[in-house]
Amino acid sequence: MGSLFEELEAREVAARTRVEALETELAELSGQLDLARESLERLRIARETVAEVLAEMTSEKSAMAVDADLPTVGDPVASAYAGVERRVIGVLTVPNWQPGIGADVLPQVYRDILEVVADAPGPIRAKQIVPRIGLPAETGKIEGARAKLKRLVERGWLDEDTPGMFTPARRRTANSPNSL
Template identity: 55%
Template sequence: MVSLPEELEAREAAARRRVEELRTEATELALRLEAAQKDLSRWEITRETVTEVLAELSAAEPDSDADVPVESDPKPHPHGTGVVMVPPWREGLAAKMLPDVYRDIMEVLADAPGPLQAKQIVPRIGLSATAGKIEGTRAKLKRLVERGWLTSDAPGRFALARREASPDPLNPRWPRGSSS
């Protein structure tokens, strides 16, 4: 039979080992947290830089109309950037000015024989057909409609806005009759 003092010493030693294991784990977690915070900071700086560059590119657009504001979204921006990533469509503004995912959506709709639903677009732009991806894409489609890039004649169905002056919907400056 084990004596009470021996049992207490064994339990104390086990508790001490557990405390040391937890201290080691806490140190490892602190290091991982620091690395994740540095990564987050890099992404925030990258997003801010890209936003600034896009704003400068949009402002430098040679055919931009002086009376058409780039900032037409009165809603507050959660990150304080104040830049519209999807500018309102205007004559001479090409889809190549849009962020990649919006440009992908425009290309899918340009190749489609008719209006498409968000759930039909999602797999064609390389996303998994989950509810979250479909809803996110639907929000982007609605944003493109609000800004004049797309139309939605039937609820939930989206197509390129008809442009009489532009034979190539992805590049409105494309010269007529050009084969290149």
């Protein structure tokens, strides 16, 4: 019987060694995953910041020259750096709503959001919109949708009368009693 216990003990030692090696590998991979997530988050923030800056530059340009065409992909854009020119490459912008402008000027995800809000029977939250536009109901997706909703409110496409509750924008005209 002594040899059976020795064999079990040897197998236990081998299993413990394998578990420790896997735990070490898991710790290393976990650290790499954390670094990759941080890098991804920095890139996402940078992309959103650049898109917002370019959108502001576009709105400032259109405010100075109302009839001027907005830049399109590949058009030169004036730069804050003397003598330097840069090109707009695939930037998704959300223009300010104005009479006569349709949702077709918006990127697809914003059109989807507007459609969900319009179809809702009443005010709707970001966490209710996310699954309806085909995204998983994860915190990151909800926060991204909330940022898009806030941008649509800021630019006149939606209203947010109660914090976090979004409705289609009530359009005010010069003849309406509620005009500002």
